[in-house]
Amino acid sequence: MSRFEKLLDRLGRERRLATEEYEELVRTLSREEAAGEREELFARAGRVREAVYGKKVYIRGLVEVSNVCRNDCYYCGIRKSNGHAVRYRMDQEEILECCREGYRLGFRTFVFQGGEDPAMTDEVVEALVAAVHREFPDCAITLSLGEKERESYQRFFDAGASRYLLRHETASPEHYRRLHPPSMSWEHRVQCLRDLKEIGYQVGCGCMIGSPFQTAEHLAEDLKFMERLQPEMVGIGPFISQKDTPFRDFPGGGLTQTLVMLGLIRLLLPRVLLPATTALGTIDPEGRQKGILAGANVVMPNLSPPVRRKQYMLYDNKLGTGEESAEGLALLKAQMQSIGYQVVTDRGDYPGT
Numbered sequence: 001m002s003r004f005e006k007l008l009d010r011l012g013r014e015r016r017l018a019t020e021e022y023e024e025l026v027r028t029l030s031r032e033e034a035a036g037e038r039e040e041l042f043a044r045a046g047r048v049r050e051a052v053y054g055k056k057v058y059i060r061g062l063v064e065v066s067n068v069c070r071n072d073c074y075y076c077g078i079r080k081s082n083g084h085a086v087r088y089r090m091d092q093e094e095i096l097e098c099c100r101e102g103y104r105l106g107f108r109t110f111v112f113q114g115g116e117d118p119a120m121t122d123e124v125v126e127a128l129v130a131a132v133h134r135e136f137p138d139c140a141i142t143l144s145l146g147e148k149e150r151e152s153y154q155r156f157f158d159a160g161a162s163r164y165l166l167r168h169e170t171a172s173p174e175h176y177r178r179l180h181p182p183s184m185s186w187e188h189r190v191q192c193l194r195d196l197k198e199i200g201y202q203v204g205c206g207c208m209i210g211s212p213f214q215t216a217e218h219l220a221e222d223l224k225f226m227e228r229l230q231p232e233m234v235g236i237g238p239f240i241s242q243k244d245t246p247f248r249d250f251p252g253g254g255l256t257q258t259l260v261m262l263g264l265i266r267l268l269l270p271r272v273l274l275p276a277t278t279a280l281g282t283i284d285p286e287g288r289q290k291g292i293l294a295g296a297n298v299v300m301p302n303l304s305p306p307v308r309r310k311q312y313m314l315y316d317n318k319l320g321t322g323e324e325s326a327e328g329l330a331l332l333k334a335q336m337q338s339i340g341y342q343v344v345t346d347r348g349d350y351p352g353t
Ligand code: 5AD
Pocket: 075, 076, 077, 167, 169, 207, 208, 237, 238, 239, 240, 241, 242, 279, 314, 315
């Protein structure tokens, strides 16, 4: 058995490796000529996922509730210094309309994502969650609204939110400082993830693949971080440059490396809910299908009104109207069927919670 097969075996058995071993896997598998090794990784990831989830692909309805943000992340198109961004904030009724449309289409999980908008106070978010929970008691509510105080997270949880997505962005504090201004702290972000876990949320972390200054060692640290945190969800996608940001001239992350990370994460966390993200679909016309075949099991079609989608520009050329949109659900189902998977509409909670 080759060295890389031994490592995959042990990762599959023990669900942990040394950071250097993760790094070796990331390096080996990301080389373009390692196509055979990647096929082996994806086959193993597929078997692991199938043992837990069968051929089911879960859908989450994404509502981009606000693109106002107090932060200034160097990679992000809705950073506060971007004067070209046309800012918006949806009110409760506009968001509820998105949910109604989504519910009609079969969605049973709503994800409210937005920048760190100071107008989205605890009262506003709490009232929103309560209203959605009241109108759609059979649906799961996921929030993705950035860093908050523990008390705020607790209030949203008590109002009916059960899942929270907060990408850790990078597990390396030194790399974090190269992606964010000094006003932001890696320690605080990680503390938020711990608070969310303790409160009882199903928690999602994640990072971009191929972000500026990222090395294989950083990705290995990301895997180690996930091994420790044991998140219920992980969101990863390629970095894509945005023309109005300081990182406008950096190359984007690769498809291959993103697929490798999806496969490794599936082996590391067999039950994880792992989306094939919009960013992945943006860099390759078949990115979503490839993501599923590499180990992902979730897709998040966009329920935001089309004018909002265009304004929620985290990166250039973001997909908006095809199978990644709610209107394209029939197309998405057909695509998934063509690769042997079946889109299902149940809430898809983390097994065992
Ligand atoms: N390319 C890819 N992903 C990005 N994000 C923000 N900006 C970009 C970009 N330029 C990701 C971040 C954030 C999530 C909402 O979107 O990881 O957490």
